[in-house]
Amino acid sequence: MHKQKQQVMVEVRKLFTDFLENKGQRKTGERFMILEKLYERNDHIDAEALYNLINKQQHNVSRATVYNTLELLVESGLVMRHQFGQHYAEYEKAYGYRQHDHIICTECKKVVEFCDPRIQQIKTKMGELLEFNITRHELHLYGLCADCEKSKKESVAENVKEKVTAV
Amino acid sequence: MHKQKQQVMVEVRKLFTDFLENKGQRKTGERFMILEKLYERNDHIDAEALYNLINKQQHNVSRATVYNTLELLVESGLVMRHQFGQHYAEYEKAYGYRQHDHIICTECKKVVEFCDPRIQQIKTKMGELLEFNITRHELHLYGLCADCEKSKKESVAENVKEKVTAV
DNA sequence: CTCCATGCAAATTATTTGCATAGAC
DNA sequence: GTCTATGCAAATAATTTGCATGGAG
Numbered sequence: 001m002h003k004q005k006q007q008v009m010v011e012v013r014k015l016f017t018d019f020l021e022n023k024g025q026r027k028t029g030e031r032f033m034i035l036e037k038l039y040e041r042n043d044h045i046d047a048e049a050l051y052n053l054i055n056k057q058q059h060n061v062s063r064a065t066v067y068n069t070l071e072l073l074v075e076s077g078l079v080m081r082h083q084f085g086q087h088y089a090e091y092e093k094a095y096g097y098r099q100h101d102h103i104i105c106t107e108c109k110k111v112v113e114f115c116d117p118r119i120q121q122i123k124t125k126m127g128e129l130l131e132f133n134i135t136r137h138e139l140h141l142y143g144l145c146a147d148c149e150k151s152k153k154e155s156v157a158e159n160v161k162e163k164v165t166a167v
Numbered sequence: 168m169h170k171q172k173q174q175v176m177v178e179v180r181k182l183f184t185d186f187l188e189n190k191g192q193r194k195t196g197e198r199f200m201i202l203e204k205l206y207e208r209n210d211h212i213d214a215e216a217l218y219n220l221i222n223k224q225q226h227n228v229s230r231a232t233v234y235n236t237l238e239l240l241v242e243s244g245l246v247m248r249h250q251f252g253q254h255y256a257e258y259e260k261a262y263g264y265r266q267h268d269h270i271i272c273t274e275c276k277k278v279v280e281f282c283d284p285r286i287q288q289i290k291t292k293m294g295e296l297l298e299f300n301i302t303r304h305e306l307h308l309y310g311l312c313a314d315c316e317k318s319k320k321e322s323v324a325e326n327v328k329e330k331v332t333a334v
Numbered sequence: 335c336t337c338c339a340t341g342c343a344a345a346t347t348a349t350t351t352g353c354a355t356a357g358a359c
Numbered sequence: 360g361t362c363t364a365t366g367c368a369a370a371t372a373a374t375t376t377g378c379a380t381g382g383a384g
Contacts, residue, residue: 026339026383047373062341067374083250086349087372103299114293118285123308126281132270134310141290143301193358193364214348229366234349253374254347 008096009039012078015095019076030061034069038079042097044090044111082138084111101139107148175263176206179245182262186243197228201236205246209264211257211278249305251278268306274315 016035020027037054038045045053051066070091073079080094084104100113119139127134144152183202187194204221205212212220218233237258240246247261251271267280286306294301311319 065340083253086250086256089253103297112297116289118289122283122285126308130270130279131313132310133316134308137308139306141293141301141304143299146298149300232365
């Protein structure tokens, strides 16, 4: 299991190297450091947290470089950017990591991942129909999780009680 | 057709009125003005453009009010916020306007709307499975439109030619 | 040795906030 | 008359940019 992760890292470094060469971009240590940090984890992280993670631990990479590199990584397809809200973008490894989508609780902001094959059918169909060469997608379902749904019901009941008491 | 639009406007004003009353919020002219501007159009618009639209035309509504009202409208469900990228959020009427999703060209930023019933199946299924009460969704497909796909191919051909010439 | 990528801090953009006042209720 | 929503400008947050320098090619 651990070995598999090592293997992925090797492949990914190779892919990023090729990508940078093709673009005539330099292969700097900072860039590979950021790539690695993203591939070490199995969840999303935002730019600022990534910056802190790198700098508090050991190295010294500027915010500008973090943003610049994230852009490159997204362009290379090795990293996904998820824009959950206006001030809430997160990044996550994409290679060797099953394609998945997200359900977001609008109340507690909890994010749960899921996967449904029907999305692939939509992509294929719509790409054909509208003549787009579709490379990726983002699907977000919004609603209330079981907990927040329960709290809401209780709070409504509470309100009703208050009104009754008030009258 | 035009009459239908008038009819929608009446219904929507009524719904927004009820919403504001329920929240104990005031029914100000600015709020209804913004609601109307959004319902007059059949496409998306961003906060700044909406602000300009209102102020250049006739009235005088501050940015703060525009943002505040957009928030309320989204909360009421009468307006949808689409977050296409990190600096690219747009708003659009939601009531009496068929639910639809978007294909975005990553090159020229063109947005095409589409509708696929399979998305409803995913929502129902995943809501059940993960115990979420799903109220809405956002599906974005990203790729190259036919035009940009063509340009890309030509540009690649061009590059090859250059390299050959250079050697 | 050349020139791009980096670090840093200042700049920018979109959005939010604080405060005084107008106006909805 | 009361108190909230507004306008305005200043504040904030996330991201980008300009410039001098280090280091990849």
